[in-house]
Amino acid sequence: MLTYKKKYNVPYYESDANGNMKLPSIFNVALQLSGEQSLSLGVSDIWLKETYDYTWVVVEYAIDIERLPRFNETITIETFATSYNNFFCYRDFVFYAENGEKLLTISSTFVLLDISHRKVVHVEEAIVAPYQTEKVSKMVRGHKFGKLNPDTVIERDFHVRFNDIDQNGHVNNSKYFDWMIDPLGFDFLGTHVPEKIYLKYIKEVMYGVDVLSRADMHDNTSYHEIKTASNHAQAEITWREK
Amino acid sequence: MLTYKKKYNVPYYESDANGNMKLPSIFNVALQLSGEQSLSLGVSDIWLKETYDYTWVVVEYAIDIERLPRFNETITIETFATSYNNFFCYRDFVFYAENGEKLLTISSTFVLLDISHRKVVHVEEAIVAPYQTEKVSKMVRGHKFGKLNPDTVIERDFHVRFNDIDQNGHVNNSKYFDWMIDPLGFDFLGTHVPEKIYLKYIKEVMYGVDVLSRADMHDNTSYHEIKTASNHAQAEITWREK
Structure with a gap:
């Protein structure tokens, strides 16, 4: 190694x-x-x-x-x-x-x-x-993501920009994170920092679409989805006060 | 020097x-x-x-x-x-x-x-x-920006994100450029490169607003404004085929 x-x-x-x-x-x-x-x-x-x-x-x-x-x-x-x-x-x-x-x-x-x-x-x-x-023969077991509660979910949509696209022709995977955390708002993000993050990429996002970022927060853990007609990514983030 | x-x-x-x-x-x-x-x-x-x-x-x-x-x-x-x-x-x-x-x-x-x-x-x-x-006593004369034609202008709005804000508490000045060029679209941006750019910052943009990016293209030069209720920035970009 x-x-x-x-x-x-x-x-x-x-x-x-x-x-x-x-x-x-x-x-x-x-x-x-x-x-x-x-x-x-x-x-x-x-x-x-x-x-x-x-x-x-x-x-x-x-x-x-x-x-x-x-x-x-x-x-x-x-x-x-x-x-x-x-x-x-x-x-x-x-x-x-x-x-x-x-x-x-x-x-x-x-x-x-x-x-x-x-x-x-x-x-x-x-x-x-x-x-x-x-x-190794065995696979690392992926994280099992919590579900979002439709009664408390916050949604925000984002337009894919030219500068989000990388040389592979799709949205660079670092961009998803901006979309995911943004619905949590400045007051929360200005006073909290992540301590544990699970992030899974499901399907690439191409130019010309709007994505929907859905976030739901319970007990200092936020649950996230990036969607168009399909699911593109999901995440789970545990936060602490900074 | x-x-x-x-x-x-x-x-x-x-x-x-x-x-x-x-x-x-x-x-x-x-x-x-x-x-x-x-x-x-x-x-x-x-x-x-x-x-x-x-x-x-x-x-x-x-x-x-x-x-x-x-x-x-x-x-x-x-x-x-x-x-x-x-x-x-x-x-x-x-x-x-x-x-x-x-x-x-x-x-x-x-x-x-x-x-x-x-x-x-x-x-x-x-x-x-x-x-x-x-x-020196004299000031460098600022560029005189061309006007946008309301009949041909393309508009797109952008939400200010948490990660757009820098330690000065306002939108980092590099972010304006993403907003400005994006209305020109992938087909144009994928086939053209800038050769001359004038960019002027008028008023800082804070968190929590949506900005309107206005762009107007004539004869290989694009004219740009970033607006809320106020004018925040303007630019003029001359493009060539890449």
Whole structure:
């Protein structure tokens, strides 16, 4: 199991009104790091596309947060693949403060997508061998998401923007998070921080649609759905006062 | 006149569907660099706030683009203050490719804002002396913006999101650009790139409002306004086929 790490200074534009690093930026920087590890091992995203016409797609995240990185803080981010099976590859990202204190851990599940056929494919040995991790037979059991109560749900719709679309031709997966948390409102988001997040991507969102973000809060846990005619993503977030 | 420079590799999440660096990201990275220069000269944004209760605010940009930076390209960005007068400070940012080719130039106009009183103040010598630039009596003449034709204008409204708000408590100035270009649509934005941009910030946008983005296109130039009950920003962009 090979670990890849780098230092990162949190810029102003990736900080929110509270001075904390934005969650979409946390996902962006984490994914960038796994891309850098792949490049360093000779199995870059470009190689993957040119050789197999495949791309890595995140399907699930589970995040434990002790404390969010702060504006202008220099953090260290580590990533390592933990295991894989026929269809899923598991990878962790750990964010540390300068004094070595653990800030947050992201556990992620990736699949390989055939770009032209838009479907999930078997994990090939040649693609994952360089990460030096173990093939396991069992699958990590996905989180079972709580249901939203239609009597208390808050809804808000969002238009997909040109700058939400990435080079894969769909909405970048970090964007969902802005849609999800926004219905909770400034008063809540200005006084609370997440401590546990489960996030699942079900179906990609393309340009030209409006998505409906549905949120429902009970006992410091918020339940989220991103919908069009289909379900695109769901999440569950446990909050604490900041 | 002191120049500050650094290398920057364009990450995936700052690239658009065309593989070009997003314009809001270009502004973000540029402003981050001027903040780093201020820090290196002992006049950081934190010092400015603690000593004077002031913050730097951009009021105008003029951008000339030869070519946009590309995904995964390593660029060099330089910034230097060019001159100042009683109210305005002028600063350029120049982006270069690895072979030294000039990619784009941003000319910017900054003012100093008194944070508590929310008003523009005189430029103090002690604040600008470290940049070693010249005080001039004349003001740079601002661009005169073309009018939108009500018969051909396209309108789209946008809700201000929690993650649009920065530590200054208002919408971060890079966000306006997403609102401005979005009404032009994917077909146009997927086949055209900007070559000249004028952008003027008139009044800050706070949380909880919906803004109206108005755009009007004639002869490869688009004219833009961001409005609520007030005018918040205007822009003029000349496009070419990519």
